[in-house]
Amino acid sequence: MPIPSSLVTLLVGMALVLSGLWVGYNVNLLPLDASANAPVYDSLFRVLFSIGTILFLGIVGLVVFSLIRFRRRSGDHTDGLAIEGNLLLEIVWTAIPAIVVLFVGIYSYDIYERMGGMSSLNDHSAMHRMPAMETMEASVTTAEPAPEGMAPVKAPRVWGGIGTTAGEANVLPVEVTAMQFAFIFHYPEGDITSGELHVPNGRPVELRMKANDVIHAFWVPQFRLKQDVIPGQPTVLTFTPTKAGSYPIICAELCGPYHGGMRSTVVVHEPDAYDAWLQKNSPVAATVASAAGTPTA
């Protein structure tokens, strides 16, 4: 007895979905997740990977099947079926992708919000807390004509990035200066300047980034975060490291001949090791270390 085509279709479709889900959740293409938003990112990745695998396998399967099943046998000079269209099918394959991309869009928006991407970068309570921003803005504006026309009391403008998630206290501010071909990290809480980024595990870090010459980009693959560092336009990047270790910092925007060599390291310490590092390097170590010690959940 021949198996009905609709049943075959159903079974093939189910196999496709299952294999897509299996691939999405079992094949790992990503590096270690070492920041609070990396697992969030990875869940988005798995969803996209699963949907992509289902679609790709399905379409490749259809193409290969057609090429084999409908290949022209030698000697056959007849035409195929004269089907010019089918409204129902058209509606189905307009509606399904539309629903899928709508779902993906809303889901990624949700992910983005959880990463802090939608929080307002300006007029944020976190901005007023940090006098560091003021000094940084001042140093930026010395390089260009001072914007005297702007309201002087307003918090300086941040142009983009991933903002702080609301309610976070005990944020560690670090000023990042990108130049050809290095990153310089300055810790206002202790006046330390370093070529490597050292951060305590579990404590939110806020990078205030500026560039001296051309556009650079700050990228830590293990944090799943990247932000362009743009001359004349300070940007902010917030993250919370969750796994101790050393990870590469990579410049991801072509910035000149040594672009490929513009790398640094972010070292995530356990909190006491971080305190030790602070004390070792800080000119005013004793006062700062105690204040910076406690991590937040």
Added chain:
Amino acid sequence: MTSLATSSSATAAEATAAEDHGGHADLRLFGLATFLVADGMTFAGFFAAYLTFRAVNPLPAGSTYELELLLPSINTMLLLVSSYTFHRSGRNLLLGRMGPCRNWLLLTAALGAAFLAGQMVEYFSLPFGLTDNLFASTFYALTGFHGLHVTLGVICILLVWVQTRNGGRVTSADPFGLEAAELYWHFVDGIWVVLYGILYLL
């Protein structure tokens, strides 16, 4: 333009001959209009850049967006009137009145030249130079690019004026040269009105 389509075919068979041998209806005005859309997009890009600069990039101390309005306003009037005079010229051409047509053309060219002179006067009386600040650079780039268009327009008008002489190429039967120049001129005027609005008035 069927007359140009096939030099060999007889006048009576022109319509069919045009279809059969690659000739076709005159699409040059259509092509010019498409080109003007493209040209307009160049200006649109400039305008967008200017408005963005203005919205987000503060000017250095002591600089201002304020401009003297008298001269550019007169210039705006000159261009608007010149659009009208060009229109009159075109009407006269279609009616076969070559004398008035040529006079109106000349008046249009004169108005265009007066606009350019006014622009020069403004340039030399401005308190800022090309590289003084972002607004200055944008101002010169926008007005300069438009001024180039006006210059080209005036040259075209003069060429058309030459071609409308007795025995010239532009006639009431073949008005393409004048119509193209007129379309272009109205376009340049229209751009100026937008430019005047956002650069001087805003």
Added chain:
Amino acid sequence: MTVASPNDFQESLQPQGWLRYFSFSLDHKVIGLQYLVTGFLFYFIGGALAGVIRAELTSPISDFVSRETYNEVLTLHGTVMIFLWIVPVVNGAFGNYLIPFYVGARDMAFPRLNAVAFWMIPPAGILLIGSYFITGAAQSGWTAYPPLSITTPALGQVVWIVSVLLLGGSSIFGGINFIATVLKLRRPGLKLMQLPMYCWAMLGTSILVVLSTPVLAGTLLLLSFDIVAHTGFFNPALGGNVVVYQHLFWFYSHPAVYIMVLPAFGLVSEILPIHARKPLFGYTTMVYSILAIVVLGLVVWAHHMFTSGTPPWMRLFFTIATSFIAVPTGIKFFNWLATLWGGKLALNSAMLFSCAFIVNFVFGGITGVALAQVPFDIHVHDTYFVVGHFHYIVYGGTVFVIFASVYHWYPKFTGRMLNEDLGRLHFLLTFIGFNLCFAPQHWLGLNGMPRRVAEYDPSFTTLNQISSVGALLMAVSSLPFLYNVIVSAFRGQVAGDNPWNALTPEWLTSSPPPVENWIGEAPLVQHPYGYGVDEDSLSVQAATGRDLWSGAGRR
């Protein structure tokens, strides 16, 4: 300027024989082939540049060429491949050759403008390539982001700008010509909705060209002022704004992706029905999806700038808009699959390249939808993931279609067939080489290799070497192709007028066609895809999705 017809010139000024291919010919077929051959010359130059990049990347340190040279090479590779290979070939070459046939005309609407547009390309290309040898080429990538493009050696950058302006101008002139030809030059009795799909693709493409290329031209003018006259439009040290450049640049350069793939969509829509012996499925929705891609393509540019300091609302808008391009694009792919379903597929080179295009482009499209999601993009932006994605679109997509089109239309161009065995060998090598080269790059990007680098983390060495082997295979694959197209021109099997038994108008004349395309009146082709048998037993109205799906009516 007059309304020229090639006829006028054939009798007097136009050279005959092979010399006309080096002349200011007004014949759209000559111009089309001029575009095609010039494009292929630049393809091999660009390929050699890619070879330099892949050779450098076989080791994790910068050792093959100097760092400055490496940046020059990657800038030239991008510029040559986009502006001198893909855009001129899918638009200029096939557009000029095919569109007049498809609309039933003797030539393009503006033959002289057409010739001017082509002849702007060689000087621009020579200028660009020559800049490497004479002044040093631009080093800031094909995107030429300031302030890098302002601070790198100025002369090379200015030559780059002049060259791109010339190529942009050429592209705009071509676009104006295509719009006028498709809209205004149709044979009497031929309706818009009866045109072959490639006409619609070229109409959409040309609209994008006319609306977006001028913005790039204006932007590059401003950039050249910054370099030459020291204005500060995009120079933050002088109070300028670098992100404005990026917006204006991508306002052109994202639609540029559609300028590169929409014609390919059109070409595939011509090739598949002929070799599947079936009508193009869903003609009407195909047309509307092209128009939808045009409209959406104009409002998605900022997805290239998710890490550039764009405000959150902008990121959200561009994420949604970009994702929705997948819908009309998906419609086109499902329609092609339905065109294949139940056909009589000839597994020749044209069909294989077309089907590989579907596979590659779907892969690139899926990574594209992923890249449109801001959080995803933030991790992989400016990494090899993007390089892989992009090449799956433009190489796996468009270049595969160019090869399919060469195999498909070569008999029309020359009157001789290409060798099918060599063609399949070419396909196999290209397909394997391409996937070997670009598939690993996705993993590299996800795991921390940024793009445009001459040196990288040593842990990525193996995959980079695999990628380079793939590139080598792609280079090797062009040997059978080159041999095939050169030798077949003289010794290939004589094709006859219509070797594929096709219905579109270009096949209803001799191969190669006469100067004015047809001896006598142009044919009126109202059903360019009227293939198929058994129309009575399976009428379009009667066929439901379930019938089709379960195979009812199939014998």
